[in-house]
Amino acid sequence: MMMILGIPAPLLFGQLLLGVVNGAFYALMSLGLAIIFGMLNIVNFAHGALFMLGAFTAWGLLNYAGIGYWWALLLAPLIVGAFGVLLERLFISKLYKLDHLYGLLLTFGLALILEGLVRNYYGSSGLPYRIPSQLQGAQNLGFMIMPNYRGWVVLAAIVMCVITWLVIEKTSIGAKLRAATENAPLVQSFGINVPLMITLTYGAGVALAAFAGVLAAPIYSVNPNMGANFIIVVFAVVVIGGMGSILGSIVTGFGLGIVEGLTRVFYPEGSATVIFVVMVIVLLARPAGLFGRAH
């Protein structure tokens, strides 16, 4: 068996793949948070709950309507995104003139409501969600065995990140979005409907979280708490990367997933805390974050 640094290669690469899979979720989640923060100036604490809601929507579509994974991958983000639009119109839009803190408190309250309601109706033990038949099985790559589904998650997340990046950086909608992030009143004076853009941005960020939730459904068991602890790690990722840059969020997300995977190989006890330790080091060395601009 091939050994690398005293570790069997399949184990090392297996954990590395798990790390990249986690990194894919970090990237999708912090990307959504960054887009929402850029436009709304609100840190969306409900992001974890909406991630969970994405997974539950996929489960519900399958069990109540017989709609399978592939349609769920499209429908769940749309449904949860529409729900996000509703949340923004009803609640979040009332806070734009207030301190950032209130946005965090309000979305935290929304997260509690969503998680509590789901726990009431579905309990805390997870619900199973099968891997779609096309993606079952695994590939033998020679140096490791790669389950097809995990490879697909990484691929889908990268594609989604690239699409998001292209939309924001290369299209006219993205240009308007970036302009409105810099100076909303000015953009509005050009006749662009900024409030509508804000609402749709929130919907899009939420849809990204739901997309991640559907991807996660077959890997983790679908349960009401799946987003709650996850969001705290994602916050640490965001502190490390800084919310100023789209590309920064993606790179930081994948990078930290890999760091976490490697830690699980070389120092398993530290795998739960390593991202927080990295955060501490970054705060000491570069307080503004790796890609952040000092304010």
Add this chain to the structure above:
Amino acid sequence: MMGFSRPQTAAFWLMVAAIMIAPAILYPVFLMKVMCFALFACAFNLLIGYVGLGSFGHAAFFGMGAYITAYTAKAWGWTPEIAILAGGLVGGGLGLAFGWLAIRRQGIYFAMITLALAQMNYFLCTQWDFTGGEDGIQGVPRGNLFGLFSLKSDLAMYAVVAVVFVACFLLIHRIVHSPFGQVLKAIRENEPRATSLGYRTDDYKLMVFVLSAAIAGIAGGMKALVFGIATLTDVNFPMSGEVILMALLGGMGTIFGPVVGAAIVITMQNYLAPFGAWVTVTQGVVFVVCVLAFRRGLIGELAARRRLSL
């Protein structure tokens, strides 16, 4: 008295009277729980209400205080007052480390950093030996105060908790109304201006962060002695959320608000406990309603209507 305004003096004596009479009517353990959490909420409020620093990781200090008090009282047989003090010291020490890191970033990042650091502390608590992992530290003896007076009876314990609570409450009030407290409020209102007036705002923020963490540690330590138990629940994130809710509901930046908020939240938990996850839902609804409809909280709203300072 002590910089209290007249309505505050009245409210203070009302509170003291309530603390003295209440055990005749209500279950003392419930009242002690309310006082422990009220103190915790007051400590949290010292940060958010008077310096504008929103910490989302205060469970770390409360929970570590509980663990240290429980451990020193059980394993080393320390007397309760020393054990509680140790809890406060460790809480404050942890606050020094967290605060030193978190004040490097401002506003919303401050909240996220404190949250992440507290989560790290939680994971460490699941791994350390002395915390007892999932079981926590159980069967903590209340011991003898100063090695003399047994605290086994609930009323004896109640007296200790009441005295510590009122003393810490007055201490917080004193901090807020000292020249130091005035600088804190200046930082809350306009930090660049406070800096330009020659104050090292980071030093002030760190000092008050440590004070707040130490008092939270004392609150946690008392809680551990009252219930004889310190568990992972005390250091976990929902605890941080609860203390935020107490301060928000009662009124951030008012001296009595967090006490009222804590009493309401604990009562609510007691009555809703049989309904499982509805506690979480109700707390979420209270958050949303408070943020949207009355950001000043109950006491803040009352004070504003009556033009009092409470």
